[in-house]
Amino acid sequence: MGRYTFMRGAWALLLAGLLIAGQSLRAEPLVVGANIGNVPWEFQARDGQYVGFEIDLARALAEALGRELELRNIPFNGLFAAVQSGRIDVAASSISVTPQRLGQVAFTQPFYDSDQSLTVLKASPVESLEDLKGRRVGVDTGSTGDIWATAAQERYGIGALARYEGLAPAMLDLQSRRIDAYLSDIPSLLYYAKDKPFLRIAERIETGERYALMLAKDSAVLEPLDAALSELKRKGTLAALHEKWFGQAPAADSSTVTVLPRPKAP
């Protein structure tokens, strides 16, 4: 009798231990921060759901890692501090890899080749960068467009730069003519201008930048995430996402379909 009680107690203890272990083993969700409103990468559909190329990508990556996905809306310029402070695991917001950023944060391999673009109102006299003399140009705070425009301000005689927290407020100011042009990543603007006949993309500015997912320097997720990204490229998932969001297949030698090494800090 005493022996039975002892055995039962032992079993109960073992079971409880397994349950507790199971709880802690069940993976924490993968927290991904994104600047919601950055079409077509991450934005809110009419029903309030977050959708977009990078939302689909984050979902596929979380699934490959066997973790739940948790999305957080964070403005672009706040993403850097968010990964560094560990508030989010991964930042996805069409973030270009730059040497400057590599000194402070880590990136997965790139998955999209991009350029900058100059967007104006249809009736605007601005036809190219050469027409920006003395004009006001909008950019996104701290973006590669901001970096490019700041460096090129003197060369093109740009009157002033206005810095925004994303596409929507900049477009309001373009329409109320507080700015004459908006300089930002071309895929977003192509997508945004598609159903807006009052907008015109005056020039493609070739910068050869590449988007990647951004993490903290010492992140433990970096390697498994990068490996999962390689796998998604091989399986054709990324090519399918490109088809879905841009209506065409990616170029054969683009970073969207080619498995690449992770960018290293200079």
Next chain:
Amino acid sequence: MLETFFNGEVLLRAWPLLWEGLLLTLQLGALSIVLGWLGGLALALLGLYGPAPLRILVRAYVDVFRALPVLVLLILVYYALPFVGLSLSAFASATLALAAVSSAYTSEIVRAGIEAVPEGQSEAGRVLGLSFPQILRLIVLPQAFRLVIPPLTGNSINVLKDTALASVVAMPDLLKQATQAQALEANPTPLIAAAGLYLLILLPLVAMVRRLERRLGRPS
């Protein structure tokens, strides 16, 4: 940790941006504060001594602008007014919004100050044969100002702090410059530096209010 949040190299590179932002924040703050004082004084006098319909309008203005969040007002002025043909610059929009709200608060402070001057003082002035403007200028306002200096300074500190809201309308104030530098460097040091600069300006002002309250608040 130190490398990430207190990076000296990053601070050195971000300094010119932060300095420009600081100057703009001080300009915006100073202009809004002075306009708020002038507007508030005018509102207080109209609200106390103006004709009845004007008094009601002043009351309505003061209540509405004390109830409206500054950020909401700023966004209305900046993004909504262009649709009715009035497109103000970011600086003008921010000044207008901050001064409009500050003048509502200032008017309440000044009104309380004037009402705290005993009625007997004005009566004495009338007995001496002084005109109404003279009574106001020579007797009531000097005593009222003594009383309102501490709360007025406190309100001005709030205006100076609220200038940070202007960063949402693409105005390169201190906070905006700090977030830009932070994004360019991919490092939060500029934000910490901006917080330090705000403290550097505002802490002495806060200490001053405390001293003034102790010196002037005491009944003489």
